[in-house]
Amino acid sequence: MAQAIRLRQASSPLKASCHTCSLSNLCLPLAVEENDLERLEDIVQQGRIFNRGEHIFDQSTPFRSCFAVRSGSIKTSIITENGEEQVTGFFMPGELVGLDSMSSENYACTAKALERTSVCEFPIEKLEELTGKLPELQHHMYHLMSQEIQNSHQLAMLLSKNTAEERIAALLLSLSSRFQRRRMSGTNFSLPMARNDIANFLGLAVETVSRVFTRFQNQGVIKARGREVELLDVEALQMVSREFSRQGGQ
Amino acid sequence: MAQAIRLRQASSPLKASCHTCSLSNLCLPLAVEENDLERLEDIVQQGRIFNRGEHIFDQSTPFRSCFAVRSGSIKTSIITENGEEQVTGFFMPGELVGLDSMSSENYACTAKALERTSVCEFPIEKLEELTGKLPELQHHMYHLMSQEIQNSHQLAMLLSKNTAEERIAALLLSLSSRFQRRRMSGTNFSLPMARNDIANFLGLAVETVSRVFTRFQNQGVIKARGREVELLDVEALQMVSREFSRQGGQ
DNA sequence: CGTTGTATTGAATTGTCTCAACGATAGTGG
DNA sequence: CCACTATCGTTGAGACAATTCAATACAACG
Known part of the structure; x- marks a missing residue:
C-alpha cells in the first residue's frame, strides 16, 4: 500500500499528461473517453529522450513496449541475414512504433532516432490489458494496425510499379501532409532523414535520389538544399506521383 | 426467449464446427480455450462457397466482416485511381482475409476466389466484442495483424532490393511452406494463381515471370508445367532467394 | 585544416520492360 | 467430337530506366 502510494508519487512528475498533449488527437488518447484517460496515463511511461542515432529498441531483443513519438522522428529498419x-x-510525432512486433517474442525491427527525439512508452502487457477493458481503445489499436498494413501495401505498390520520380514525389507528399497534420508548414520543412535512408526506403540507389532531387529542382517543382526542402509546385508533385500508367500525358 | 432458441436451432446446422475443423491450429480457434470455443462458433458464419473468379468482397463497399479461408484460395488486390x-x-486455408480493412468504413481491397473456395465469415462488430472478452483471442488478433504487417514489409523488401529470380524463388518457397503447414506436399503442388497474378504481385512483367520459370527449369531447380510445379532443389531456391548482396557467389 | 560522412554529377553497364509474334490450353456451342 | 474463340503462357529482339563504378563537392566537426 505504502509502496503503491510511493510509486504513484514518484512517477507523478514523469507521468504522462495525455490531457495536455498536443498530439492527443493523433495518438492513442484519441480513442479514450475523457474519464478513462487516466487509465491510459497510468500505464504510459513518458518523456524518454533519445539523441540522434540512438536506438529506441533493437531487432531480436525482447519485445516489451510500443512507443509513440512525442517529438523528433524515428526510422525503423530490418537487418537481413x-x-x-x-x-x-x-515515424513522426503522434505516430506509434512497434506494431509490427506484436506477433513475436522479439522486436521485428530496429528503431533509431533520426534526431533528438522524445517518446512515450506503452508496455505491451499493460496496453493489451487495458484494450481488453476499453473497447474504444481496442478498436483504435485495430485501426492503427490496419492502417499500418495499408501503408505497407501502399509502399509495396510504390516499389513495384512506380519510377524513381514517382516514388520520391509520393514520399515528399506524404511527409508534407504529415507535417501539415501537426499544423506545421506543408511546403517548407526539413527532411529528418538522410538521402541514404530515403534511397533505402524507396528501393533506389542514393545517386538516383540525388538526381531526381536536382531534376525536380531544375523543373521548378521543389527547392532543395541538403535536407531543407521547399515544395514550390505541389500539384505538379501530385501529378507525378499518380501519373504512372499514362504515358507522358501530363 | 423462444426466439433465441429458434435462432440457435436454425443456425445449428450451418453453425461452424471449429471443434472439428482441421485448420483450427492455424485459424482463430487456435487462441481460444476449449470451453470458450462455442462463443467463437456462435459468431461465425460458416460454409459460404465461392466459385473461381467470384468476389468475396469489393473494395470501397462497407466493411462488415473478416473471412477465414477454409478451402481453396483467395487473392486480394487494390485498384488504384x-x-x-x-x-x-x-490467402490459403487457415489464413484470415480483411485485416487491412479494419481501419476504414469500407474494404480497402477486393478479395477474389482463385478457385472454388469456402470461407468462414467473422462479422467485425461481433468479433471485436468477443476479443474484448477473451484476452487470448485479442492477443491472437494482434498477433495476426502484426504478422500481416511483417509480411507486407517482407514483400516491400523483396520488391525493392531483389531481382526477378529472387522474388520468384521467395514466392515459391513461401507457398511451399504454407502447403506443408497443412501437411500437404511442399515440393509438389499446383499454383492457385495465374502467371499474371504472380507478376503483378511481385512487381514484374508476365514475360519476366515466364522467363524465370523456364530458366529455373533449365537449371533443374524446378519442374513446371502450367500451374503444376515441382520443386526439385529446394536448397538451390533458398540460396537464390537470400543470395542477394553477394555477387556471383553461387 | 585535414578528416569523415554526406551529397552531387558523369559515363558505362545491365536487368527488366515493352512490343510483337507465336504456342498451348480450356471452355463453348454447333 | 470437332472447330472456334478467348485466355493464358512462352519466346525473341530492341529500348530504357536505374544501377554501378568512379570522381568530385560539400558540410560538420574535432
Whole structure:
C-alpha cells in the first residue's frame, strides 16, 4: 500500500499528461473517453529522450513496449541475414512504433532516432490489458494496425510499379501532409532523414535520389538544399506521383 | 426467449464446427480455450462457397466482416485511381482475409476466389466484442495483424532490393511452406494463381515471370508445367532467394 | 585544416520492360 | 467430337530506366 502510494508519487512528475498533449488527437488518447484517460496515463511511461542515432529498441531483443513519438522522428529498419539494411518506415510525432512486433517474442525491427527525439512508452502487457477493458481503445489499436498494413501495401505498390520520380514525389507528399497534420508548414520543412535512408526506403540507389532531387529542382517543382526542402509546385508533385500508367500525358 | 432458441436451432446446422475443423491450429480457434470455443462458433458464419473468379468482397463497399479461408484460395488486390490493379496478397486455408480493412468504413481491397473456395465469415462488430472478452483471442488478433504487417514489409523488401529470380524463388518457397503447414506436399503442388497474378504481385512483367520459370527449369531447380510445379532443389531456391548482396557467389 | 560522412554529377553497364509474334490450353456451342 | 474463340503462357529482339563504378563537392566537426 505504502509502496503503491510511493510509486504513484514518484512517477507523478514523469507521468504522462495525455490531457495536455498536443498530439492527443493523433495518438492513442484519441480513442479514450475523457474519464478513462487516466487509465491510459497510468500505464504510459513518458518523456524518454533519445539523441540522434540512438536506438529506441533493437531487432531480436525482447519485445516489451510500443512507443509513440512525442517529438523528433524515428526510422525503423530490418537487418537481413546478409547484413543488409532495409528501412521499413519513418515515424513522426503522434505516430506509434512497434506494431509490427506484436506477433513475436522479439522486436521485428530496429528503431533509431533520426534526431533528438522524445517518446512515450506503452508496455505491451499493460496496453493489451487495458484494450481488453476499453473497447474504444481496442478498436483504435485495430485501426492503427490496419492502417499500418495499408501503408505497407501502399509502399509495396510504390516499389513495384512506380519510377524513381514517382516514388520520391509520393514520399515528399506524404511527409508534407504529415507535417501539415501537426499544423506545421506543408511546403517548407526539413527532411529528418538522410538521402541514404530515403534511397533505402524507396528501393533506389542514393545517386538516383540525388538526381531526381536536382531534376525536380531544375523543373521548378521543389527547392532543395541538403535536407531543407521547399515544395514550390505541389500539384505538379501530385501529378507525378499518380501519373504512372499514362504515358507522358501530363 | 423462444426466439433465441429458434435462432440457435436454425443456425445449428450451418453453425461452424471449429471443434472439428482441421485448420483450427492455424485459424482463430487456435487462441481460444476449449470451453470458450462455442462463443467463437456462435459468431461465425460458416460454409459460404465461392466459385473461381467470384468476389468475396469489393473494395470501397462497407466493411462488415473478416473471412477465414477454409478451402481453396483467395487473392486480394487494390485498384488504384488509374484503374491499375495491384495484387496485395494470396490467402490459403487457415489464413484470415480483411485485416487491412479494419481501419476504414469500407474494404480497402477486393478479395477474389482463385478457385472454388469456402470461407468462414467473422462479422467485425461481433468479433471485436468477443476479443474484448477473451484476452487470448485479442492477443491472437494482434498477433495476426502484426504478422500481416511483417509480411507486407517482407514483400516491400523483396520488391525493392531483389531481382526477378529472387522474388520468384521467395514466392515459391513461401507457398511451399504454407502447403506443408497443412501437411500437404511442399515440393509438389499446383499454383492457385495465374502467371499474371504472380507478376503483378511481385512487381514484374508476365514475360519476366515466364522467363524465370523456364530458366529455373533449365537449371533443374524446378519442374513446371502450367500451374503444376515441382520443386526439385529446394536448397538451390533458398540460396537464390537470400543470395542477394553477394555477387556471383553461387 | 585535414578528416569523415554526406551529397552531387558523369559515363558505362545491365536487368527488366515493352512490343510483337507465336504456342498451348480450356471452355463453348454447333 | 470437332472447330472456334478467348485466355493464358512462352519466346525473341530492341529500348530504357536505374544501377554501378568512379570522381568530385560539400558540410560538420574535432
